[in-house]
Amino acid sequence: MTGAEPPLSDTETAFQDMAHAFARDVMRPVGEKLDRMTQDEILKKDSIYYTEFRPKYLALEINPVTLGELPPAELGKVLPIIMEEFGWGDGGLSVTIGACQLPPLLALMFGKQHLLQRFPVDLIGCWAITEPDHGSDSLxxxxxxxxxxxxxxxxxxxxxxxxxxxxxxxxxxxWVSNGPIADVCVLYSAADRGNGPDPENGVVMLVPMNAKGVSRGKFIDKLGQRPLPQGEIFFDNVELSADHIIAGPEEFQRAVYAIHCEANGQMGAIWTGSARASFEIAWKYAHERKQGGVPIYRHQSVAKSLFHMYRKVEASRALVRRVALYNMTSPMPSLQSAMATKVTATQTAFEVASDALQMLGGNGNTREYPIEKILRDARASMIEDGCNEILSIKGGYQMMDPDLL
Ligand SMILES: Cc1cc2nc3c(=O)[nH]c(=O)nc-3n(C[C@H](O)[C@H](O)[C@H](O)COP(=O)(O)OP(=O)(O)OC[C@H]3O[C@@H](n4cnc5c(N)ncnc54)[C@H](O)[C@@H]3O)c2cc1C
Structure with missing residues (x-):
């Protein structure tokens, strides 16, 4: 059901099979259960987030250190394949995985080996950049x-x-994903070097969440991606040695650029997988459900709708994989391209989930079928990692040639 897939290498197939089995056997069933639990229930140490999902995810050993052993041209192909499968399993749990990968990834990107040793890959990570008064501003x-x-x-x-x-x-x-449960935080903050706070030339650092003065707000309750724990983090005179810094003020803008290229690219793959899940559910249902004496697939409007779902998933995947390979292998990743993948895939995920829900009729609106959850998850994706409107404006400006104005 992955469409016009050209042959994959043995490595790509092995990763795809491993990620798909985990998505099918663990992520999807666990995600459906977590979706119905209260946020406090998810937080308990005996919840299936900790007893089922986390250990089985860690057992895969898919993390920036192991993946970093692949040549960039192979990694650029493997990563979107893995993240698409995870997104097919559960969007919110895919984001919790993505957030866990950011501390080691940033440490590797900026050559901070000592931080990689201090904060190993099996810790729960989070990325704290947005603030109560500065959401889109922070990005x-x-x-x-x-x-x-x-x-x-x-x-x-x-x-x-x-x-x-x-x-x-x-x-x-x-909104900090994994904020309530993280062991380590990639903090993007305004910096004050004695002349007052400067948000344009800030600092990026790894903050141990058990450091004196760090505390957490409560879990937020929400519409979509409910299996993904989110909540505030507070800092009260938290004192850390400067060797926790990944990127200082001079490198801050580069660090925002780098993480946006990475995060938006991964979001593109995750939400392509979510769109594929919706398409597959609708495709199967259209064969089974009979109305007017025939399976609804025989009705022209249903076939046409399925075609457009398929077309959008294929287009989203093609863009995601093309950009991932480019960004992984070129000296300077393309931010507007990463943004294009995120906007395209999340918009696709929402549209395909909505069309699938329509195709399931009244059943689509019930909690007995998975599509209403996928629709809620996809709706949230159009806000996270930058609202799609903001990314589109920024992406448009990125493409401008000042010499031609
Ligand atoms: C599921 C989810 C996961 C998230 N994970 C994280 C995370 O891990 N870490 C983290 O730090 N944050 C995270 N976020 C926060 C997310 O990045 C912000 O919600 C997002 O950037 C928007 O900020 P805001 O919610 O404050 O909205 P605002 O910035 O207040 O925007 C409100 C509206 O105004 C529009 N707007 C704002 N500024 C402009 C402008 N300059 N031009 C045109 N329109 C504008 C926006 O498009 C939007 O429609 C997450 C959010 C969600 C929903």
């Missing part, structure tokens, strides 16, 4: 799309750099 430190009459105001979180130590104060937003 635009170059102020490319900032309103001409805008005033940034105070950042909610500030890292004061004082010689060889950093003191953190403030908070990050309630």
């Amino acid at each position: 635009d430190p170059s102020k490319q799309i900032f309103h001409p009459q805008g005033k940034y105001g105070r950042p909610n979180c500030v890292a004061r750099i004082d010689g060889n130590k950093v003191i953190l104060n403030g908070q990050k937003s309630a």
Whole structure:
């Protein structure tokens, strides 16, 4: 059901099979159960998040260190295949996996081996960049799309750099994926080097979540991606040695660019997988459900709708894989291309889930069928990692040639 798939290499097939089995046997059933639990129930140490999902995910040994052993041209092909399968299993759980991979990935990208040793790959990670007063703002430190009459105001979180130590104060937003459960946080914060807080030239650092002065807000309750724990993180005079820094003020804009290329590219693959799941559910149902004396597939509008679902999934996958390979192998990854994958795949996931729900008729609207959950999950994806509107404006500006204006 993966469409016009050219032959995959043995390595690609092996990773696809492994990821698909995990998505089918663990992610999908666990995700459906977690979706119906309260956020407090998910947090308990005996919940299936910890007893079933986490150990089986760790057993796969799919992480930035093991994947980093592949040549870039192979990794650029393997990664979107793995993430598509995970997204097929469960969108929210795929994001929890993605967030876990960010601390080691950033440490590797910026050559901080000592941080990789201090914070091994089996820890739960999170990425804290957005703030209560700065959501879209935080993802635009170059102020490319900032309103001409805008005033940034105070950042909610500030890292004061004082010689060889950093003191953190403030908070990050309630949307931090894995915030309530993380062992280590990739913190993107405004920096203060003695001249006041500067959000344009901030700092990126790894923060142990058990450091003195770090605390968490409560789990947020929400519409979609309910298996993904999200919540605020607070910093009260948290003092860390400067060797926790991954990228200082001079490298901050590069670090935002790098993580956006990475995160948006992975989101593209995850939500292509989610769209494929919706398509497959609708395709199967159309063969089984009879109306007017025939399977509904025989009705022209149903066949046409399935064709458009298929077309969108195929187009999304083709873009995602092309960009992943380019970004993994070129000296400078393309941000607008990564953004194009995220916007395309999440829009596709939402549209295909909505069309699939329509095809399942009244059944689609019930909790007995998986499609209403996938629709809720896909709806959230159009906001996370940057609202699609913001990414589209920023992506458009990225493509502009000032010499031709
Ligand atoms: C499921 C999920 C997971 C997430 N995971 C994380 C995470 O791991 N870490 C993290 O730090 N954050 C995370 N987020 C936060 C996410 O990145 C933000 O929600 C997103 O960037 C938007 O910020 P906001 O919610 O504050 O909306 P706002 O920035 O307040 O935007 C509100 C509306 O105004 C529009 N708008 C805002 N500014 C502009 C502008 N300049 N031009 C045009 N329109 C504008 C937006 O498009 C949007 O429609 C997550 C969010 C979700 C939903």
